[in-house]
Amino acid sequence: MKRENSRMVGKLAVITVGMFAFGYALVPIYKSICEMTGINILALGEQVVSGQKANVVNTQVDTSRTITVEFDANSRGPWDFKPAQRSVQVHPGEITTVMYEFQNIQNRRMSAQAIPSYAPLQASAHFNKLECFCFNQYTLEPGEKKAWPVVFVIDPKLSKDVSTITLSYTFFEVGGKTPAAPVASVKVPAVESAGS
Known part of the structure; x- marks a missing residue:
């Protein structure tokens, strides 16, 4: 029995080392398999051609247009x-990166968030933000300064009529004391009675 156990332990040890x-x-x-078949698309930038890295070109960039x-x-x-x-x-x-600068000019800690808008409106469906400070809410200490990026790409399917896009942000305090925009009220004219 002891001999069989030792044999089994030996077999298991060999299997473990083999694994x-x-x-x-x-x-x-x-x-090796990926290099032979050419299916490793992610490693294209690592291929060496005559001692130098291959330059991978983004074929989705429309260099014939400038916006x-x-x-x-x-x-x-x-x-x-x-x-x-x-x-x-x-x-x-x-893909383009731009920076926005912020500073809390109050003497108290404040939390805020930004909301984007686009002009012309048709550009909004083609303006893709990959990273944006508008995705989150931020808290800044009194006098604190920060700079946050906006990383974006404009879809080549954007109408050729559009040559300028305006990206506008409104930055507002979350839960703050800034009053909301006024709401217009509509007065209903008084109805005269039929007997007058």
Whole structure:
């Protein structure tokens, strides 16, 4: 019985060592198969051509068109809020990063969030933000300054009539004391009675 147990432990040890060896061998085996078949699309940038990295070109960029993107900043409340640059020129399909600068000019901690808007309105469906400070709410200490990015790409399907897009943000205090915009009231005229 003891001999059979020792034999079984030996077999299990060999199987365990074999499994670890196979696990380590999978990476070079996978790389070899991908190189032979050309199916590893993610590694295209790692291929070496005559000692240099291959330049992978984004074929979705429409270099035949240039669109001017203008940046606007409005704040409802005590903030210093502005884009780091007023405009950029981009090609549709090209990934672009711009920065917006914020400062809490009050002597108290404040939380705020931004809401974007676009002009012309038809551009909003084609203006894709990959990263934006407008996705989150932020808290700034008194006098604190921050700069946050907006990473965007304009869909090449945007109408060729559009050559300028304005991205505007309104930055407002969350739960703050800034009053809401007034609501227009409508007066209903008095109806005269039929007997008058």
